[in-house]
Amino acid sequence: MSEPAPHLVISAVSKRFGAATVLDRVDLTIRRGELVTLLGPSGCGKTTLLRAIAGLSPPDTGTIALAGRDVTHVPPHRRNVGVVFQSYALFPHLTVAGNVAFGLKVRGAPKAEIDRAVQRALALVKLGHLGGRRISALSGGQQQRVALARAIAVEPDVLLFDEALSALDRKLREEMQIELRRLLQDVKATAIFVTHDQDEALTMSDRVAVMNKGRIEQLAAPRELYARPASLFALNFVGLSTRIAGQVVGGQDGMVDVVTPVGRLSARGAFQLGASVIVATRPEQLRLGADHEANSASGRVRSVVFQGSRTLVDVDAGAGASLLAELSGREAEVPRVHDEVRFAWPAAETFAFAAEASP
């Protein structure tokens, strides 16, 4: 597969609000047809970056190029972007069809073409029969679809979603995530989602940019982001983990030996001797029983949480350290609270991060 040309190129974009630096020299390149999520806690700059791309809040420094054109200081109405807002911002004085037609009308498209595009966009979001309705007569999920149809109808160069699914209830949101991803792939849209919901990020995107304090901490495919977090922040923000503090006592070939309250552990990473680090691993890497080739630790089971397809076991490993293990439903033996257990996990799936970077 040949590499498509860059479609959206963000270079060294910074933005300050008063004394606060909201975006700190952000670089991000997105290919045509890619679905990318900006993931991070509130205040990390993800919405500001999205608004900079839309032209609603231009950056102080840096450049933004869209479809081969420098748009850094182009006003939003000359950018050809589509935005789906968290509140949807559907025009209450227009009908469903009137909302979807708005972008084409203000561009002066002929009426026949507008009608066709509106029908197509509404059919795409399965609301073809509701064109004549008032916005206030729609449910939240339907309004979400109209907002999407309105943004898609103008065939924008990039679709921007600002927490667009967060107003829906959980079940509807999960359904919409899958449906929306399929729809965007069908129309070959380039899209950027802003969210603080890690499940949404993992479900919807080809790549996820984890943002913290105005910077992109890691840009990676969901699977890689989860399996190979680049920082303690990325590790904490996506998925669950066991985290144990310790000191580096040796290491070679990208691996370090760390002394921790639960014993000596091996982890990926390169640190100087004596460095304070956090050693971490994902819960599903932990297996019951000892293994001399791998890291292991023991303790007393504090809680067992059954979650259907998986069971989470929280173990008190002493000295303030705890282990979090995920056992799949296929595992025959599940420990009970107060049991003494030993877990082992592969050193190759254990990471060491600098301790002072702790959020």
Added chain:
Amino acid sequence: MTDAVLSAPVATPAPDRERLAAFGFVAPSLLITALVFVLPLALLLGVSVLDPKGGGTSAHYARLLGTPYYLGVIWNSLRLGLLTTLIAFLISYPAAFALARARGPLRSILLATLFLPLAASVIVKAFAWTILLRSDGLINTVLIAAGIIEDPIRMIFTQTALIVGAVNIFLPFMVLPIYAVVAQLDSRYAEAAATLGASPLVVFFRVILPLTLPGIVAGVALVFSLSVSAYVVPTLLIGEKYPTLATTIAKAYLLAREPGFGAAAGVVLLAIAIIVVALSALLSREPK
């Protein structure tokens, strides 16, 4: 998968019992309305068409609508109402946005300058304008003292004085309803329109103006009905040479002792106000 979403219910009609309860709550105000508004209005209408010597008459209306002088009076009232409303709207619309954008102490101060004048009587405010505008008034005194003019400018008892005073006195009734709507306006609407390709001008005419229309309609209805029927303002600021329906009504009752004619003039004035308010309400109807 989405069936549950697509068949979401629209508001269900309230059961009869709830409607009955709702009617119960409204009943007292309905009763008061009937006593203090409907009854006097019916009397007014009756007096305007009844001949004291028995039988009905349309003479009062014929005199009002058939005499050039009284047609001029009607036009004077209309003109006062329309000009005051138009100028008040042109000042209030941007002012409402400025008010909605203001923050902190500035907002409190601006709101106070709007509300405080409402506490003063119309007579006080109209009289204050006569003090400012008369030949030996504040404005002329200052201008002469500063050497800008030699002789006082004639301002009081002109149509300019009338409109300036009326606009000033009725302004809060235009600003406040528009401000109430503008303050609630989500800035995302304008942003969404911009990203869809609308220039700032198009955003204004296709989104901002339609969404603030209910406030405009309320302001227009209030200011027009107040200014078209104003009595104190024209009496103090322009006097005899600008007779309006309101001053004609007063004269008919107090001087000429023609209650039938006064009543007819009242009905005409009421009809004008109702027509304008109804027209503006039509404008703000939601789309189907």
